[in-house]
Amino acid sequence: MNRFLLVLTFAFILLGFTACPPDAEVAPAFVEVEDIALSTNSGEGANTTAITEVWVFANNSFIGAFPLPARIPVARVGSTELRFEAGIRQNGISRTPDIYEFYAPITRNLDLQPGNTIDLGTLTTTYRTDAQFAFIEGFETNSSRVFTDQVVGEATLIPVQDVVRSGSFSGRLQLSTDDPLVELGTADPLSGLTDKRPYVWLEVDFRSTAPVVWGIQGNIGIEPVRLFDPGFQPRNEWTKIYFNLSEIIVRSTLDEYRLVLSALLPEGSENAEVYLDNVKLLYF
Structure with missing residues (x-):
């Protein structure tokens, strides 16, 4: 069936x-x-x-x-x-x-x-034994940061302890009228995630007063390629979403790419905050 x-x-x-x-x-x-x-x-x-x-x-x-x-x-x-x-x-x-x-x-x-x-x-x-983790970002002190490539804007994801989904830290991104659009990419490029099977998902815990969309960017020759699709709207409580990135990765035809998050200050707001935790990229 x-x-x-x-x-x-x-x-x-x-x-x-x-x-x-x-x-x-x-x-x-x-x-x-x-x-x-x-x-x-x-x-x-x-x-x-x-x-x-x-x-x-x-x-x-x-x-x-x-x-x-x-x-x-x-x-x-x-x-x-x-x-x-x-x-x-x-x-x-x-x-x-x-x-x-x-x-x-x-x-x-x-x-x-x-x-x-x-x-x-x-x-x-449990997670299946053949599940692979391209990265896990929990913002804890014993791990390196994942989203450090500054694509647009000046704000960064800063580990904080006052608003946390699990563990001791989450990541906070602050938007303002001086910095209304922020895009952050993965520090390292990604490749080969669909070689065995086109099944790539992103797990995200979030709490936010601004909308965020996720996508990939890279280059084919000298031509830039950017594809964005799934995202979330503001939520006052911690929420988990499973994003299926398989289609945009396959459609991009990119051999190498970075995962990018794009956060936008809502119209009429002077500032907004995005909290992220337990960000995991999985594939087979």
């Missing part, structure tokens, strides 16, 4: 429709999942997430995608392998639910009986 059909199935579930089970005579068992948490190892950064759904497969057959916390009907009897995949909202958009493939699937072998309920509580996932 392709991803388009999976998303259609997701939509019907949210609307309360239920597909006919493989055996209409079998009353479903129910499996409850409260949440999905992330466990990280050294070198993988903080364990912040924004997992909104669980995508469920029974013996490799797709059952559906369910908002968390979830009560999942499963029309199977006896020993059944259930696979749970963490679901996120691509680019923070509610109409683009997707499995986040960098999180490892969670499997449970359960003895299902019609009408019975099995409560699994909070499941724990």
Whole structure:
């Protein structure tokens, strides 16, 4: 089943429709999942997430995608392998639910009986062993800064401790009428992220009073190439978004590029602040 059909199935579930089970005579068992948490190892950064759904497969057959916390009907009897995949909202958009493939699937072998309920509580996932980190920026004192290439403006990302998502520090970017547009690029150029598979995502925790967009820039010969696509609007509370950068990287045809963030002072404002934390660029 392709991803388009999976998303259609997701939509019907949210609307309360239920597909006919493989055996209409079998009353479903129910499996409850409260949440999905992330466990990280050294070198993988903080364990912040924004997992909104669980995508469920029974013996490799797709059952559906369910908002968390979830009560999942499963029309199977006896020993059944259930696979749970963490679901996120691509680019923070509610109409683009997707499995986040960098999180490892969670499997449970359960003895299902019609009408019975099995409560699994909070499941724990990890990053897949083949997930690669191009960089992790947590703004902590024991790590080097990532976004140090000053593209436009004068402001920089400064580690601060007064507003933090996790750890001891976050990064703060300040905008003003004297410095209304700031663009910062990665210190080192990036390359080869799509060689094995065109699947590159950016994880960002942010709190901001200014909009920010993300993109890449580089050169083909002497011609500059700049492509910007996903971004976020101001939020008063810490928010996590998973940005899919695969398309703009492939479309750029650049062999080497820098990831760039562009922050703009809102019209009518005299100043604004952007706080970032746990910025991770992942690929396979």
